[in-house]
Amino acid sequence: MSTIRSIIKGCGSYLPERIMTNADMARFVETSDDWISERTGIRQRHIAADDEKTSDLAIKAAERALDMAGIAASDLDMIVLATATPDQTFPATATSVQHALGMHKGFAFDLQAVCSGFVYALNTADNFIKAGQVKRALVIGAETFTRILDYEDRTTCVLFGDGAGAVVLEAGEGAGQPQDRGILASRLHSDGRYGDMLYVDGGPSSTGTTGHVRMKGREVFRHAVVNLAAVMEEILADVGLTSQDVDWVVPHQANRRILEGTAKKLALSPDKVIMTVDRHANTSAASIPLALDEAVRDGRIKSGDLLMLEAMGGGFTWGGCLVRW
Structure with a gap:
């Protein structure tokens, strides 16, 4: 029996240029490379530039995912962007991405489930596809998390970085078996x-x-x-x-x-x-x-x-x- 499957056609990511190592952080936070790496495995993180917003990171990741998929933004039916650090309280950051990509049909919205956001967003897009409401979806996870850190709290500020990743989903046909794509x-x-x-x-x-x-x-x-x-x-x-x-x-x-x-x-x-x-x-x-x-x-x-x-x-x-x- 055939079934609709959401197939990942392409993926992309973007990391800001600025890198902050543990040693860099130890210059202004009471911590050390050994303390951070032994407890977390973290050695460095990327930090968004002062003029980089969450949407900027998301756009670059999205463009790379669309390029791998060989799909134009105009062919998308929906964008769902998972983020806990939107550009503004409203409008949705996803609509800024939609505009920048040149997608003028369909719909775009943000989803907030913090670190689980991408999984929630992927599941949401999958359900739209399985319901037959859309054929192609762009799912993005993007954050400028360093903007909401307290650099006087060494137990949290050492843990986070900025970045974005995206996937393009397309409706396909499967046999309803675990071997399906x-x-x-x-x-x-x-x-x-x-x-x-x-x-x-x-x-x-x-x-x-x-x-x-x-x-x-x-x-x-x-x-x-x-x-x-x-x-x-x-x-x-x-x-x-x-x-x-x-x-x-x-x-x-x-x-x-x-x-x-x-x-x-x-x-x-x-x-x-x-x-x-x-x-x-x-x-x-x-x-x-x-x-x-x-x-x-x-x-x-x-x-x-x-x-x-x-x-x-x-x-x-x-x-x-x-x-x-």
């Missing part, structure tokens, strides 16, 4: 009871300010390993596969210890985990498409490979997507 299964979760463990202490209706990131690191770590392993097992069970069938895990790049802990819980080799946290730090909604694009372009991810994309973010939100490349 495209998105095979997704699961999304949230639990607002834990909202005070990872949050920003500001907003338009509360303080009238942007606010800064606040986090209870140990609690977040504990929940992340358990939740991410569980959601991956749920997704694999949905399609009758096991973790041993997965060729690559492309995770949210929060912390090396979380990535290693999740892989261990699923009995996965660390060699199957795409890891960029050492060079990109945590780029929130941008981290999965950044890692995906790197692994596709360097040849690790090949046609037919089975990928597990997974993330957890503030809220708590978490989820995953199983994709046949």
Whole structure:
């Protein structure tokens, strides 16, 4: 029995030129390269230029994804942009990207699920495609997260960086089997009871300010390993596969210890985990498409490979997507 599948036709990414190493950060924050790298695996992060907005990063990543896909922006039906750091409170940053790309039909909107944003956005676009409402979608994760950091809080400011990644989805036909190309299964979760463990202490209706990131690191770590392993097992069970069938895990790049802990819980080799946290730090909604694009372009991810994309973010939100490349 045939079924509609959302096939990833291309991917792209963009990182700002400015690089801040741990040693650079230690010049104005009470920290050290050893302290950061041992606890997180992070060695450097990219910082957006003063005149670079989230939309600027998103546009460059989108252009590269469209180029790989061989699809013109005018052929897109929708854009969904996952971000927790929009250009403005409104309009949606996605509409700025839409205008810059020259897409004057269809629709564009932002989606906010913090670090899980890209997985949520991918699932949203997939459902529009499966419902027959659109044929081609651009899904972007883009952040200028360093703009909401408190550089007097060394437990959080060392963790984050800026960047953007994007994928182009196109409707295709599958046989309804795990061997199909495209998105095979997704699961999304949230639990607002834990909202005070990872949050920003500001907003338009509360303080009238942007606010800064606040986090209870140990609690977040504990929940992340358990939740991410569980959601991956749920997704694999949905399609009758096991973790041993997965060729690559492309995770949210929060912390090396979380990535290693999740892989261990699923009995996965660390060699199957795409890891960029050492060079990109945590780029929130941008981290999965950044890692995906790197692994596709360097040849690790090949046609037919089975990928597990997974993330957890503030809220708590978490989820995953199983994709046949």
